[in-house]
Amino acid sequence: MCAVEYFPMNTPAFRPRIVILYCTQCQWLLRAGWMAQELLSTFANDLGEVVLQPGTGGVFQITYNGDLIWDRKSDGGFPEAKVLKQRVRDRLDPGRPLGHIDGHTAGPVAAPDV
Template sequence: MSLLEKPRIVITYCTQCQWLLRAGWMAQELLSTFGTDLGEVTLVPGTGGVFTISCNDVLVWERKRDGGFPDAAKLKQLVRDVIDPDRDLGHADRKSHKTDPA
């Protein structure tokens, strides 16, 4: 797969809110999990409380719409669902798929 065909992640963060470290941490989490399966992870400075994460132009998280920020496991699941829905994320998947005791 060429670099042009690999998924592109864009994290837009508010500079006024000083969310650069949060955006960088999320980028690191995605790169640690997906590694060379990603074509790029881009951080884009913005203003006005913006915090969005898109994958291949699909909006996977928007702070105002989704109510805050995703935890690392949730973010990885959302990105996985766009780029490779059959991929097993190991512990990140098991944490959110608890069985119903009923």
């Protein structure tokens, strides 16, 4: 039998909970699963859990400890992985760099000298 430990939010062992609520009628399970995988790959040791929660009615919402950080209807579509990771990072550890995700946007490429 496997024991599951739960920690109250005010203990040092607490790690955040992400919930991805997705529409089953729209068949968005794969999209939700991919986003969960992206978050778990980036924040592997920092998140307590990432939950996939089925819903209906075109819903696609992502919450961080109960606070809405993405809503398909109000944010105008689905988040890019970069944006989602930045929103999670901004709550989890605002000073943490995300490597290439935080990188500058490249300017125009100069033509080679001939």
